[in-house]
Amino acid sequence: MIVTSEYSAHHLQVLEGLEAVRKRPGMYIGSTDSRGLMHCLWEIIDNSVDEALGGHGSHIEIILHDDGSVEVRDRARGIPVDIEPRTGLSGVEVVFTKLHAGGKFGGGSYAASGGLHGVGASVVNALSERLDVEVDRAGKTWAMSFHRGEPGNFDGNAPDSPFTPFENASELKLKGRAPKGVTGTRIRYWADRQIFTKDAAFTLTELEQRARQTAFLVPGLEIVIRDARTDEPIETSYRYDGGISEFAEFLAPDTSVTDTWRLSGTGTFKETVPVLQPSGAMFPTEVERECEVDIAVRWGIGYETTSRSFVNIIATPKGGTHQQGFEAGLMKVLRTQVEQNARKLKVGNDKLEKDDILAGLSAVLTVRIPEPQFEGQTKEVLGTPAVRQIVANVVTRELTARFASTKRDDKAQASQLLEKVVSEMKARVSARAHKETQRRKNALESSSLPAKLVDCRSSDVAESELFIVEGDSALGTAKLARNSEYQALLPIRGKILNVQKASVSDMLSNAECASIIQVIGAGSGRSFDLSAARYGKIILMSDADVDGAHIRTLLLTLFFRYMRPLIEEGRVFAAVPPLHRVIVMHPGSKPNETIYTYSEKELQTLLAKLTKSNKRWQEPIQRYKGLGEMDAEQLATTTMDRSGRLLRRVRVDDAEASSTVFELLMGNEVAPRREFIIDASGRLERGRIDA
Incomplete structure (x- = not known):
């Protein structure tokens, strides 16, 4: 075997456009199992939700078809169909075939959005065996189809129908007229089974949870899910006008100590970002950003923490700078309040820790900022540094005002909350002190x-x-x-x-x-x-x-x-x-037999069997009301002896x-x-x- 150490430019492989996505799908969607399949669906849904977040459309429909495809419909503005001047392609083709292309970079189309990298729709297209898109705009319906990211025409409705790619120039087809005043987008795609594992499937439960969550975060938005994969289609609809306060109540697993408190505010920060100039060049420019913070918190009598955090309605399950700021603000305020009431609460020299404060907390944390910095395309962690201090300031200001309130309900709930966190602290200290015993x-x-x-x-x-x-x-x-x-x-x-x-x-x-x-x-x-x-x-x-x-x-x-x-x-x-003891009497010197039954049905079955066999039993049949009615031998035989007992x-x-x-x-x-x-x-x- 000959090993060469030669390494020069001709060894480098340049992956053009969507080829890179198909070569390394995990880089964009995390994995190629059900989790990655669902992530693709979130990318399409989130585009529709971003439109609703901007005030365009209040209805989204998601359909799981029986042929393995999924369809997302909205009644928003519709993807632009005019020609993008730099590429010479229609807006639809740019969105679905060009990485890092979209309306969310310059800030003109969306004040805050979940899709930030401009790769969502194009990645889904690259990983689909077939994708069909229809756009209603300006009284017309436009349509386009793609095969593994390449635009062209299908001769049939199935994903494996004969496909002819465009040769000279691609074409956005005029399919017909749209009703007057109606705009929106319909996207239907079949995931590519060359990419995804055989067992990858859309999970209805997970989809419903995400839809419910989004409906909480965007009050007034209705999301309808239709599962047509079974003989009897299942349809569920989600709409909540109460926002994140209603979300926090829904998440809470226990009886409340406080009402659901809303902590809201804004803050500004400056950051230097590359801005695209009309000439096509990118220049570093210092811009001022506004961060909107809206938090719902509620403490209950339990010790479990139920927390959800979001950036522009995109869930951040692994937290980030906004979560750090939230916890820092809570810690600062509650430590200060406990110190001020130390004598009344009999605290001593012990200090509150984060777990004491988070025990029993149900919280929904949302921030809205233009162009947030996420760690990776899966957007699970927020990385924008300035958000930490803004969220901490909002929590500190609003929660301190709540503790300073002179309203009777606020004072009572604040007092109960302090007693709860102090009791959690004392339980933790006591557990540590007695750990050796x-x-x-x-x-x-x-x-x-x-x-x-x-x-x-x-x-x-x-x-x-x-x-x-x-x-x-x-x-x-x-x-x-x-x-x-x-x-x-x-x-x-x-x-x-x-x-x-x-x-x-x-x-x-x-x-x-x-x-x-x-x-x-x-x-x-x-x-x-x-x-x-x-x-x-x-x-x-x-x-x-x-x-x-x-x-x-x-x-x-x-x-x-x-x-x-x-x-x-x-x-x-x-x-x-057992519930009953039946003594079966045997003739002659043969000893009687004791049989125990554990339900009324079992007793009647036994008696019927004995009657059929011409066997007699001792009357009355003993019905046990309590364990105390048994003697030691009976209790051992039926309930305690490992060889004959029944445990549930x-x-x-x-x-x-x-x-x-x-x-x-x-x-x-x-x-x-x-x-x-x-x-x-x-x-x-x-x-x-x-x-």
Whole structure:
């Protein structure tokens, strides 16, 4: 094998125009899987949204066709169809075939827009097997088609129809007349399967989330999505007039501590940018920019942070300078307020940290600036340096004014917010101070564990089990039924606090909740450390009646909100005690057989089977109302012994859906819960009510 070190100019390869996009698609759309496919669609949609943002058109329609294509329609101004003087091409062809060409460079057409680099439409065109565009403008409808970025004519409607490229000059066809006063653009394209992976597909859920998000950010804009890929097309429509305040409320997962506060303002900065002169040359010019800041913030009783940031309605999931300024402003104001109220809040020498302030925060941060600097075409991070200080100044000014307000509601909410962030700080400091003691110990080694804990002897976390038992009567039986080597018991008295409604401080001061958190030993909320948990399985053992189900729901709410990693790791279980005990009588000296059933349906099936076999059973059949009715042997056999028990693993397959259910069942809103109870009452087994 001969290796040459020769490297000269003739080895260099120049990729002209859209060839570079097809050669290195990841540089422009991130990847060639479903994520990249969706990014292409966002590029087309964002162009229509930019028009709506500028006040042109208030309706966008997105259609997923059954042949794999996607179509985006708007009622905006329509892509220019006249000839661009420098290239001699129509505006439509320039937009779809020339990289870094568009109406968003000079600032004359768009004050602020999401498409900044002038490559969106042309990149989508380059990566499409076929793209058709129609433009309504000046009473006429114009049309043009492209094959992998090259303009020409298709002999048919399919992407694989015979294609003839233009030879001498391209042609923007006049297709017909448009209704008077109607303008807009329709783009339909088929993604090129030579570029994208076989399993790349448009995701309806992701598309709906993006459409909903955009409708929140552009009040009054209606976005319609039609999925025609199934036998029965699905159509959804999004329109919100409340703007980002409504968005913050939608995102919030918990009960509110404050109302949704709007923090708005503007700032100016100067930057030197190359400006295209009429002669065609580029000259560095200092220009003054205006940055508009609009933020909606709302704190809730939880500890999770739900934040969304946007630049000119383009999502920046990885943040950037605007996010840095927002957090810096929050930190400055809340630290100042806590220091001013240190005696009242009993703060001591501890300092607030960012996580204390962000706990329970739902925020939507939007900035609008001309020609923002993004890090890469995917626009996930804002890089414009001056925006950081402008956003920080707006947050500082507006939030300080909110704390200085003399209105009763504002004063009450500001006071509650300070108490919340201080309680988060104290919980963090306490968790850090006790981190060394959060390891596997039994009751003999540590006197700090609750006296009512009946611990096990094993120090093997993976093997150990903690049964949270309802009531002292069940505890007595469970003590005799358990295997003391690896099964621990913690009794709880009655119904614990409903933590969906309560604040963090209320939860921590509740004796039952505090005992559970202390016994598990891994902390709670943001400080929860799964590796420090003292037991491999947490098993909720409550009665098989309505009260037992309520207690189980309360316990699951506690785990879901403050110890969720246990559920996500599949380490939380609900014991399934039997509802009935049937003693089948055998003739002669053969001993009677005991069979347990776990539902009314199962009992009736069993009795029918016994009747058919001419077997008799002892009357009356025992119906268990609670765990305390069992003796130790029965409880061990049915509920605690690993060889014969039945456990139901608690999982969180969809955290948002679960959160919605918990809020419905356990939250502050009574009306939706009443409707749910009324609707579901017909499905209730009345025999399970202990009344």
